[in-house]
Amino acid sequence: MRKIVECVPNVSEGRRREVVEKITASVLSVPGVFLLDTEMNPDHNRAVITFIGEPEACLEAAFRLTKTAAELIDLNQHQGEHPRIGATDVIPFVPISGVTMEECVELARRLGKRIADELKIPVYLYEQAATRPERVDLGNIRKGEFEGLREEIRRDPARAPDFGKPEIHPTAGATVVGARFPLIAYNINLNTTDLNIAKKIAKAIRFKDGGFRYVKALGFEIREKNCVQVSINMTNYQGTPLYRVFEMVKREAERYGVMIKESEIVGLCPINALLDSAIYYLQLDTFKLDQILEYRLPQTKSLASFLGELSSAQPTPGGGAASALSGCIGTSLLIMTANLTIGKKGYEKVEKEMRDLKDKLESLSSRFYNLIDLDSQAFNRVMDAYKIPKERKEEREEAIEEALKGASAVPYEVLEKAVVGLELGKVNAEKCNKNSITDAGCGVNFLLNAAKGAYLNIAVNLAGLKDEEYKETKTREAEALLSRAEILQREAEAIVLRRLRE
Structure with missing residues (x-):
C-alpha cells in the first residue's frame, strides 16, 4: 500500500x-x-x-x-x-x-x-x-x-x-x-451582530470550558456577512458528531433570541461526517452505507491516483498502461473537436459524418480506458508466473510462456486501436471546426505516442518467448502497424498545418 x-x-x-x-x-x-x-x-x-x-x-x-x-x-x-x-x-x-x-x-x-x-x-x-x-x-x-x-x-x-x-x-x-487525526473546520453563523452571544455559545460548547470532548470554539465577528460566527474545530467527528454540535449551538442561540443563519465547512471533510448527520436528521435508524448508490458503482481511479501509482517503485502500472492512457487522451481530444463541429454554422455538410466519427471515437476511447487496467493485470500474471518455484520447471516455463503472450496481446491491441484512431483522426483533421484544428493535431500526436509505447511493450514481452514462430509473426505485424501509424500521423499533421495557414 x-x-x-x-x-x-x-x-x-x-x-x-x-x-x-x-x-x-x-x-x-x-x-x-x-x-x-x-x-x-x-x-x-x-x-x-x-x-x-x-x-x-x-x-x-x-x-x-x-x-x-x-x-x-x-x-x-x-x-x-x-x-x-x-x-x-x-x-x-x-x-x-x-x-x-x-x-x-x-x-x-x-x-x-x-x-x-x-x-x-x-x-x-x-x-x-x-x-x-x-x-x-x-x-x-x-x-x-x-x-x-x-x-x-x-x-x-x-x-x-x-x-x-x-x-x-x-x-x-x-x-x-x-x-493529528482528520479535523473538520466547521463554522456556524448567527443572525445577530452581538459578538458577546457568539463568544458565550463558543464557551458553552468547547471542551476546556466543560463542553464537548472533541470541540474547540471561538466567537468572531464576520463583517462581510454582517453577522457573528461560532468558529469550531471538530478534532474527532466520531467522538463528537457535527449534528450534536449544531443542535447545541441552535439551542444556546435560542436562549438569546437568536437563530442560526447558516453553517459552513472550511476545507475538506470526511464523507462519513456528513452521512452521520443525514442519518440523524432523517432518522434512518436501519440505514446501511452499502445503500448509497455511489458506493456500489464500479471503482475508478482519479488521474492523481493513477499518476501516483505510475511514479511509484511498483512495476505496475507501467509503460503499457501509460500508452493506453495516451490513446484515451488522443481519442478524447478528437471527440472534443467533433463536438465543436456538430451543430456549428458553416459545417452543416459534414455534420452527419462528424456524428458517425464521434460514435466510433467514443467506442475507441472506452476501450482504451479499459486497456489501462488490463495491461497492468496482464503483467501481474507474468510476475506471478516467475514466482512459481524453479523445481516445477515444466509448469513454470509453460506459465511464463502463456503469461508473456498475454502481456504482449494487450499492447498489441493498443497499437491496433491507435492505428484506427489515427485513421479517424486524419478525417477529423480535414473536416473539423477550424477553431479546434490544433486540438485535432494534439489528438493524433497522443495516438502516435500510444502506438510507439505499445510497440515497445510488445517487443519486451515477445523477447522472453521461446515460441520463435509466434515471436517472428507478432514482431512483423507490430512493425507494420507502427509504420502505418507513423504515416497516418504525418499525413494528419500535414493537414493540420495546412489548415492553420489557410
Missing part, C-alpha cells in the same frame, strides 16, 4: 489572492504532491491549503510553503479575526493510508527542526507531536498571538520553542507543526 499523508497548512493571508497563489505554487513545485483545496477567508485573513502525497514529498512541500509565506507575509501589517502567531501559522500532518501516527509525528519533528535551522523561525510542536502536555492544545501555544509572543518568548521559559532560539522571526513570527 502506498504511503499517503495529508498536510493542511494555515497561512496568515486571506485577502491577497496573488500572494496565496504564489504560496500554493511553491507546493505544486514538488513532484508527487497533489493540491486538493485552497480556502481563503478575508475576515479571518487566513487561507487553509490542503495537499496530499507521500511523506517525504509532503515534508518538502510544507517547507517550501513556509519559506514562501515568510517572504511574502509580514505579520506586523497583518490584521484578522483569527488568532495567529506566524505567517505560516500551523502545519498539521494527517495519516491517510499506509502511514502511522508515529510516522507523522516524526515528519512534524523533522520539518520543525528544518524550519528553525534554515529559516530562523521558531517552531512549536502540538497535538500528537507535542513535547509537553500543555502544548497538545493549539490554543495554549497561540495565547497572546504574534504581538504577545514577541515579548514572552524571550523572558518566559515556558514559552520557549521546541526548535530554534527563544526569539521570534521579525516578520514571519513562529510556526506550530504537529500531527
Whole structure:
C-alpha cells in the first residue's frame, strides 16, 4: 500500500489572492504532491491549503510553503479575526493510508527542526507531536498571538520553542507543526451582530470550558456577512458528531433570541461526517452505507491516483498502461473537436459524418480506458508466473510462456486501436471546426505516442518467448502497424498545418 499523508497548512493571508497563489505554487513545485483545496477567508485573513502525497514529498512541500509565506507575509501589517502567531501559522500532518501516527509525528519533528535551522523561525510542536502536555492544545501555544509572543518568548521559559532560539522571526513570527487525526473546520453563523452571544455559545460548547470532548470554539465577528460566527474545530467527528454540535449551538442561540443563519465547512471533510448527520436528521435508524448508490458503482481511479501509482517503485502500472492512457487522451481530444463541429454554422455538410466519427471515437476511447487496467493485470500474471518455484520447471516455463503472450496481446491491441484512431483522426483533421484544428493535431500526436509505447511493450514481452514462430509473426505485424501509424500521423499533421495557414 502506498504511503499517503495529508498536510493542511494555515497561512496568515486571506485577502491577497496573488500572494496565496504564489504560496500554493511553491507546493505544486514538488513532484508527487497533489493540491486538493485552497480556502481563503478575508475576515479571518487566513487561507487553509490542503495537499496530499507521500511523506517525504509532503515534508518538502510544507517547507517550501513556509519559506514562501515568510517572504511574502509580514505579520506586523497583518490584521484578522483569527488568532495567529506566524505567517505560516500551523502545519498539521494527517495519516491517510499506509502511514502511522508515529510516522507523522516524526515528519512534524523533522520539518520543525528544518524550519528553525534554515529559516530562523521558531517552531512549536502540538497535538500528537507535542513535547509537553500543555502544548497538545493549539490554543495554549497561540495565547497572546504574534504581538504577545514577541515579548514572552524571550523572558518566559515556558514559552520557549521546541526548535530554534527563544526569539521570534521579525516578520514571519513562529510556526506550530504537529500531527493529528482528520479535523473538520466547521463554522456556524448567527443572525445577530452581538459578538458577546457568539463568544458565550463558543464557551458553552468547547471542551476546556466543560463542553464537548472533541470541540474547540471561538466567537468572531464576520463583517462581510454582517453577522457573528461560532468558529469550531471538530478534532474527532466520531467522538463528537457535527449534528450534536449544531443542535447545541441552535439551542444556546435560542436562549438569546437568536437563530442560526447558516453553517459552513472550511476545507475538506470526511464523507462519513456528513452521512452521520443525514442519518440523524432523517432518522434512518436501519440505514446501511452499502445503500448509497455511489458506493456500489464500479471503482475508478482519479488521474492523481493513477499518476501516483505510475511514479511509484511498483512495476505496475507501467509503460503499457501509460500508452493506453495516451490513446484515451488522443481519442478524447478528437471527440472534443467533433463536438465543436456538430451543430456549428458553416459545417452543416459534414455534420452527419462528424456524428458517425464521434460514435466510433467514443467506442475507441472506452476501450482504451479499459486497456489501462488490463495491461497492468496482464503483467501481474507474468510476475506471478516467475514466482512459481524453479523445481516445477515444466509448469513454470509453460506459465511464463502463456503469461508473456498475454502481456504482449494487450499492447498489441493498443497499437491496433491507435492505428484506427489515427485513421479517424486524419478525417477529423480535414473536416473539423477550424477553431479546434490544433486540438485535432494534439489528438493524433497522443495516438502516435500510444502506438510507439505499445510497440515497445510488445517487443519486451515477445523477447522472453521461446515460441520463435509466434515471436517472428507478432514482431512483423507490430512493425507494420507502427509504420502505418507513423504515416497516418504525418499525413494528419500535414493537414493540420495546412489548415492553420489557410
